[in-house]
Amino acid sequence: MNWNQVEFEASYGLFSQIPPCETIEIAFSGRSNVGKSSLINKIFNRKSLARVSSMPGKTTTINFFRLEKVRFADLPGYGYAKVSRSEKDRWAGLISNYLHSDREIVLVFQLVDMRHPPTKDDLQMIDYLIDSETPFVIALTKADKLSKKQREERLAALQQEIPCAEQITMVVTSAETGEGMDELRSIIEELAAE
Ligand code: GTP
Numbered sequence: 431m432n433w434n435q436v437e438f439e440a441s442y443g444l445f446s447q448i449p450p451c452e453t454i455e456i457a458f459s460g461r462s463n464v465g466k467s468s469l470i471n472k473i474f475n476r477k478s479l480a481r482v483s484s485m486p487g488k489t490t491t492i493n494f495f496r497l498e499k500v501r502f503a504d505l506p507g508y509g510y511a512k513v514s515r516s517e518k519d520r521w522a523g524l525i526s527n528y529l530h531s532d533r534e535i536v537l538v539f540q541l542v543d544m545r546h547p548p549t550k551d552d553l554q555m556i557d558y559l560i561d562s563e564t565p566f567v568i569a570l571t572k573a574d575k576l577s578k579k580q581r582e583e584r585l586a587a588l589q590q591e592i593p594c595a596e597q598i599t600m601v602v603t604s605a606e607t608g609e610g611m612d613e614l615r616s617i618i619e620e621l622a623a624e
């Protein structure tokens with residue numbers, strides 16, 4: 431795939447605004463600030479395709495990007511406390527309506543901050559993906575912030591912290607160094623070739 435040919439398509443603040451699905455979709459899910467938008471930029475080698483912020487709660491809409499036959503969805507983050515109840519409900523509605531829809535979601539990249547145990551919301555999301563039989567891969571983010579020893583400790587701990595860990599593909603990534611990007615790209619290419 432010609433990664434830098436990706437194009438921004440559209441943003442939607444309400445699920446009802448999203449036009450019907452006509453192609454396969456790959457979504458990026460995870461808590462606020464985990465690094466979804468950064469990872470998307472790194473995969474596509476583009477500095478500001480998706481907007482990044484050090485303040486959680488940056489992405490407040492579902493943003494779609496398109497490369498060849500694949501549509502990519504940057505989802506709003508969950509679990510951000512400092513936002514009004516109504517805004518939280520809108521984000522949660524967007525995420526859950528999107529994931530529960532009959533859209534052709536061929537894969538969810540579920541992001542988990544590698545430095546910390548998964549949050550309650552992360553575990554709820556992973557349980558949902560397992561129960562709904564939605565194919566997913568866990569991208570462990572911000573690996574550059576860990577020493578070699580810390581990384582090994584966290585990888586071992588995650589095997590206990592994440593249900594069915596041994597059956598889940600986990601990719602160690604860093605949007606800073608580009609670690610893991612080739613692996614994510616080859617996962618995407620395989621789906622695009624089907
Ligand atoms: P929301 O849109 O709020 O849901 O957040 P997001 O998941 O899209 O996170 P975003 O990509 O905006 O990144 C949040 C912060 O983490 C920014 O300050 C990024 O620079 C930083 N960040 C993201 N990925 C990495 C990484 O791999 N390494 C390091 N060191 N920082 C990262």
Ligand code: MG
Pocket residue numbers: 466467468481482488489504507
């Ligand atoms: Mg974002």
